[in-house]
Amino acid sequence: MNTIDRSDTGGDDQILDRFRSGDELALRWLYDRYGAAVLHLGQTSLGNRHDAEDVVQATFVAAWQSRERYDPRLGSPLAWLLGIARRKAVDLIRLRSRQDRVIDTMRQVETAGAGAGGPDPDTVIDRLVIADELRGLEPAQRQVLALTFYDDLTHVQIAALTGMPLGTVKSHLRRGIARLRSRWEVDRAASGS
Structure with a gap:
């Protein structure tokens, strides 16, 4: 049998129990029941069906992979x-x-390089040093710095997005910046600047 007959299962609670225990038919039932709502949210958020379909797929893959953590007492x-x-x-x-x-x-580097004989070597080196040092940070610090500087998020937004406590976000940011500053000063001193 390739479908779930809800009258045979005792209703949604039993289907959710089967889903959490790894029953692929229960996953299919969830997709059939809620996939359109997930697709609608994706289209509303992203503005096109192709990206929305990618979100639907990623959503149900993530749900399947984290199914043991779903707690019906916390929400539908x-x-x-x-x-x-x-x-x-x-x-x-x-x-x-x-x-x-x-x-x-x-494009900016190409434009700058075309008129002035190439990009400023110091700027390129500085960017490489920062990128290298970011790779050397622990993952949580690297994530917080990237969200702060590349995505321009506030501490509160980062805490909400990552699930980290606000104090932890601030600590990661402070320690990460200190490490980058230290490396920057060492490199500057070594180059005689």
């Missing part, structure tokens, strides 16, 4: 799925924004 399956979908849509918007900034930066 629809609320849970829409929460995941919102985060996936925001992730996609940020990704597109970063891609646009990279393309703009590359």
